[in-house]
Amino acid sequence: DQQVKQNSPSLSVQEGRISILNCDYTNSMFDYFLWYKKYPAEGPTFLISISSIKDKNEDGRFTVFLNKSAKHLSLHIVPSQPGDSAVYFCAARMYNNNDMRFGAGTRLTVKP
Amino acid sequence: DVKVTQSSRYLVKRTGEKVFLECVQDMDHENMFWYRQDPGLGLRLIYFSYDVKMKEKGDIPEGYSVSREKKERFSLILESASTNQTSMYLCASSNTAGGPRNEQFFGPGTRLTVL
Numbered sequence: 765d766q767q768v769k770q771n772s773p774s775l776s777v778q779e780g781r782i783s784i785l786n787c788d789y790t791n792s793m794f795d796y797f798l799w800y801k802k803y804p805a806e807g808p809t810f811l812i813s814i815s816s817i818k819d820k821n822e823d824g825r826f827t828v829f830l831n832k833s834a835k836h837l838s839l840h841i842v843p844s845q846p847g848d849s850a851v852y853f854c855a856a857r858m859y860n861n862n863d864m865r866f867g868a869g870t871r872l873t874v875k876p
Numbered sequence: 877d878v879k880v881t882q883s884s885r886y887l888v889k890r891t892g893e894k895v896f897l898e899c900v901q902d903m904d905h906e907n908m909f910w911y912r913q914d915p916g917l918g919l920r921l922i923y924f925s926y927d928v929k930m931k932e933k934g935d936i937p938e939g940y941s942v943s944r945e946k947k948e949r950f951s952l953i954l955e956s957a958s959t960n961q962t963s964m965y966l967c968a969s970s971n972t973a974g975g976p977r978n979e980q981f982f983g984p985g986t987r988l989t990v991l
Contacts (some may be wrong), residue, residue: 766918773916798979807880807966807982808919853918862907862926862970862978863934868918 767791768856770867778875783841785870787854790835794856798864799828799839802851811852812839844874879903880983882967888989895954897986899967906972908950909980910934910942913964925950926972957990964988 769788777783787797795816800808814821814828814837821828827840841848854867883898901908907926911919911934921934923942931942939961943951950969954961964987968980 768918770918796978800982805885805984807968807984809982810979813979855919857978862972863909863921863924863932864980865921865935866911866919868916 766868767794767865768854768867770852770854770870772870773868774871774873776873776875777844779846780843783839783844783848783872783874785839785841785852785854785872787837787839787867788835789837789856791856791865792835793858794865795859796857797828797830797837798855798857799826800853800855800866802853802869808853841872844872846874846876848872849874880967880969880981882965882983882986884986885984886987886989888991889954889957890991891958893954893957893990895957895988895990897952897954897965897967897988899950899952899969899983900948901950901967901969901981902948903969903971903981904947905969905981906947907970907980908944909968909970910940910950910952911966911968912936913966913985919966922952957988959990962988962990 798813799811802808855864857864909924910922925944967983970980
């Protein structure tokens with residue numbers, strides 16, 4: 765039973781436009797959410813996170829939105845750049861736990 | 877910079893062989909994790925460890941065991957490799973005192989093929 769779901773396996777956008785990656789979770793005990801980015805032949809690297817007490821966190825071109833009632837979060841990348849092309853994983857954990865649960869990932873392709 | 881290294885980038889083994897995947901981190905992190913990454917399934921947690929000589933089962937521990945004799949090293953063992961264990965294996969570490977974010981730092985992965 766996957767507790768974190770990314771239902772879009774791939775997304776393609778034009779350079780300069782907005783990329784929106786979505787993530788849903790089922791466990792209401794999760795209270796911290798992270799996005800990781802993974803290039804081929806490399807391990808995932810941390811991108812941005814959000815606590816459940818917030819509904820938005822912004823870091824440069826990256827913004828994560830959290831809708832707790834819908835158990836949904838999204839990552840917005842504006843403007844998208846070709847270097848953003850990678851697989852993006854959504855992850856969630858409970859505050860007092862060190863282990864996380866990951867989604868299946870979304871492959872983003874940004875076309876020049 | 878935190879560095880997590882994995883002993884091999886690519887590994888080919890035969891069915892029934894015993895396989896050791898080694899992971900070392902250099903930032904004195906308490907927590908270490910082993911995942912496998914498969915298409916359409918994302919990263920699934922196999923085992924993790926909060927301290928030396930302790931281990932906890934993740935979501936898919938069957939067919940695997942782990943060893944943590946030293947704080948910096950976490951080994952994943954496939955006692956008798958099978959073809960359904962062909963996958964990308966990722967090791968990660970994190971610091972218990974890392975605050976609310978407590979992100980995990982990943983190694984580059986080992987692509988294991990079992991023939």
